Amino acid sequence: MEFLIEMSGIHKSFSSVQVLKNAAFQLKPGEIHALMGENGAGKSTLMKILTGIYKADSGSVKVKGRDVMFADPKEAEDHGVAIIHQELNIIPKLSVSENMFLGRQLTYGKTGIVRDKEMKRKTREYLQRLGVELDPEAAADTLSIGQQQMIEIAKALSKNAEVLIMDEPTAALTDREIEALFKMMDQLRREGVGIVYISHRMEEIFQMCDRISVLRDGAFLGTEKTADTKVEHIVRLMVGREIGERYPERSSKIGAERLRVENLSDGRKLSGISFSAAAGEIVGIAGLMGAGRTEIVRMLFGADKKKKGKIYMDGREVAITNPSQAIEAGIVFVTEDRKHQGLVLGMSVRENLSLTNYKRIASAGVISAKKDYELSDKMIKRFNIRTHDPEQTVKSLSGGNQQKVAIGKWLGELPKVFIMDEPTRGVDVGAKKEIYSMMNELSEQGVTVIMVSSDLPEVLGVSDRVIVIHEGRISSILDKAQMNQEAIMLAATGGSSNGH
Numbered sequence: 001m002e003f004l005i006e007m008s009g010i011h012k013s014f015s016s017v018q019v020l021k022n023a024a025f026q027l028k029p030g031e032i033h034a035l036m037g038e039n040g041a042g043k044s045t046l047m048k049i050l051t052g053i054y055k056a057d058s059g060s061v062k063v064k065g066r067d068v069m070f071a072d073p074k075e076a077e078d079h080g081v082a083i084i085h086q087e088l089n090i091i092p093k094l095s096v097s098e099n100m101f102l103g104r105q106l107t108y109g110k111t112g113i114v115r116d117k118e119m120k121r122k123t124r125e126y127l128q129r130l131g132v133e134l135d136p137e138a139a140a141d142t143l144s145i146g147q148q149q150m151i152e153i154a155k156a157l158s159k160n161a162e163v164l165i166m167d168e169p170t171a172a173l174t175d176r177e178i179e180a181l182f183k184m185m186d187q188l189r190r191e192g193v194g195i196v197y198i199s200h201r202m203e204e205i206f207q208m209c210d211r212i213s214v215l216r217d218g219a220f221l222g223t224e225k226t227a228d229t230k231v232e233h234i235v236r237l238m239v240g241r242e243i244g245e246r247y248p249e250r251s252s253k254i255g256a257e258r259l260r261v262e263n264l265s266d267g268r269k270l271s272g273i274s275f276s277a278a279a280g281e282i283v284g285i286a287g288l289m290g291a292g293r294t295e296i297v298r299m300l301f302g303a304d305k306k307k308k309g310k311i312y313m314d315g316r317e318v319a320i321t322n323p324s325q326a327i328e329a330g331i332v333f334v335t336e337d338r339k340h341q342g343l344v345l346g347m348s349v350r351e352n353l354s355l356t357n358y359k360r361i362a363s364a365g366v367i368s369a370k371k372d373y374e375l376s377d378k379m380i381k382r383f384n385i386r387t388h389d390p391e392q393t394v395k396s397l398s399g400g401n402q403q404k405v406a407i408g409k410w411l412g413e414l415p416k417v418f419i420m421d422e423p424t425r426g427v428d429v430g431a432k433k434e435i436y437s438m439m440n441e442l443s444e445q446g447v448t449v450i451m452v453s454s455d456l457p458e459v460l461g462v463s464d465r466v467i468v469i470h471e472g473r474i475s476s477i478l479d480k481a482q483m484n485q486e487a488i489m490l491a492a493t494g495g496s497s498n499g500h
C-alpha cells in the first residue's frame with residue numbers, strides 16, 4: 001500500500017457555486033503534507049469531504065487503497081481519519097475533560113456509568129504529552145483560545161488516528177505550544193502517521209512539511225517536494241502572479257497627538273500603562289503571548305474595566321467604561337477571536353458589514369435598504385471578499401475572508417483610532433498585503449492604527465513605532481531607528497533596551 005489517502009476528480013458546489021473543480025490530493029504514510037492555497041481556495045472544503053462532513057458531487061476517495069465515501073466524521077474516525085478544525089468546536093460551559101470525550105464518554109462496560117476519573121486522567125495524560133498543564137475540571141470558557149486549541153489537538157491525538165488533518169492548528173498558539181506540537185508531529189511521522197497540514201505560515205511549512213500541494217480556485221495545481229522548491233514558487237502557484245514585496249511601500253505622515261493613555265491599570269495583570277499615538281501613526285504592540293497585549297487594547301475599548309488611569313483623545317479626557325463610549329469617541333476594535341466577538345456568523349456578509357455602519361445608512365433610525373446594499377457591495381469589492389452573494393452567511397466564508405469582513409465592517413465611517421488584534425491571523429499572503437495596504441490607506445487619512453501582533457516580521461514591516469509588553473507592563477517603546485527583531489525579543493522577555 002503506497003498511499004493512505006488518494007482523492008481524485010473531486011467536484012463540489014454550494015448552491016450553484018463551484019468550489020472544487022477536479023481537486024486531487026494524495027497522502028503517504030509517515031509524511032507531513034502541506035495543503036496550501038489562498039483564502040477560499042477550497043482547502044477546508046476538500047478535507048471536510050475527506051472526513052465525511054460534506055459530500056462530494058463527484059470524484060473518488062480511497063483510504064489505504066479502498067474506495068470510501070464517509071457519511072460522517074464518526075465513520076471517518078472509525079477508519080483512522082481524524083481532523084482538527086480551523087474553527088474551534090469547544091463547548092464553553094463544559095470542562096476540559098468533558099470536551100475531550102464529547103460524544104465518546106468512557107463507561108463501565110455497557111452500564112452507562114461514566115468513568116469520570118479515568119477520563120480526567122487520560123485528559124491530563126494527553127495534554128501533558130503536548131507539554132500543557134491544564135486542570136481537566138476547568139470550564140473551557142475560562143481558557144485562552146490557544147489553550148482551547150490544545151484541547152482540540154489532544155482530542156484528535158487521543159483517537160490514535162493513522163491520518164491526522166490539521167487545519168491551521170497554530171494560528172492561536174504560543175511559541176512554546178507550537179514547539180510542543182511540532183515535536184508531537186515529528187513523533188507521529190516516525191510512527192507512520194500521515195499528517196495533512198494546512199497553514200498560511202510559510203516558515204512553518206518549510207520547517208515541518210515533506211511535501212506541499214497547492215490548490216487554486218478549487219483546482220489541484222501540483223505537489224512539490226519541500227526540499228526541491230522555494231517560497232516564491234509556492235506563492236506564485238497559489239496566487240497565480242508575483243505579489244512583490246510582502247509589505248507595501250508607505251510614506252508615513254504623522255500628525256498631532258491623537259490618543260494618550262496615562263497610568264492605566266486593571267488592578268490585576270496590567271499596571272502603569274502610559275503611551276501616546278499620533279494621527280496617521282501605526283503603532284505595533286508586541287510581546288509574548290499572555291503578556292497582556294490583548295488586555296490593554298480591550299481596556300482601551302472599554303471591553304474590560306479599568307481600575308485606574310486616564311484616556312485622552314485629541315487632548316481631551318474621555319470616559320470609556322464600555323464599548324459604546326469607545327465607539328462614540330471614535331475608537332473601533334477588531335478582536336482576535338472573530339468567532340465569538342467580531343462577527344455574527346449566522347448573519348449574512350451584508351448584514352455584518354452594515355452592523356456597525358448603521359449611522360451611515362440610516363436616516364432618522366430607518367435603515368435604507370438601498371444604501372445598505374451599496375455599502376456592502378463597495379466593501380466586498382474594496383477588500384476582495386470572496387463571496388458569491390452578499391446574502392451568503394459569514395459562517396460559510398473561508399477563514400481569511402471572515403477576517404476581511406471583521407475589518408471591513410468598521411470602515412463605513414472612518415474612525416479616529418483603529419485597534420486590531422492579530423489582524424492577519426489565518427489570512428493568506430495576498431490578503432495579508434491587502435490588509436496592510438488598507439492600514440496604510442487608513443493612516444494616510446489620519447487614522448491612528450494600533451496593531452497587536454505575534455508575527456515579528458509583520459510588526460517590523462508595518463509599524464512606525466513598537467510598544468513592547470512584558471508581564472503586564474511596558475518594557476520598551478522603540479522608534480523606527482531602534483526597531484529590530486533582537487530589540488523586541490529582548491524587551492519582550494524582560495530585558496530592557498531603552499530604559500523605559
Ligand SMILES: Nc1ncnc2c1ncn2[C@@H]1O[C@H](COP(=O)(O)OP(=O)(O)OP(=O)(O)O)[C@@H](O)[C@H]1O
Nearest residue numbers: 014019039040041042043044045396397398399400
Ligand atoms: N457551507 C458552505 N456554503 C456555501 N459556501 C461555502 C460553504 N463552505 C465553504 N464555502 C465556500 O467555498 C469556498 C472555499 O472555502 P474553504 O473554506 O474550503 O476555503 P479555504 O481554502 O479553507 O480558505 P481559508 O484559507 O480562508 O481557510 C469559499 O469561497 C467559501 O465561501
Ligand SMILES: [Mg+2]
Nearest residue numbers: 043044086399
Ligand atoms: Mg480553511
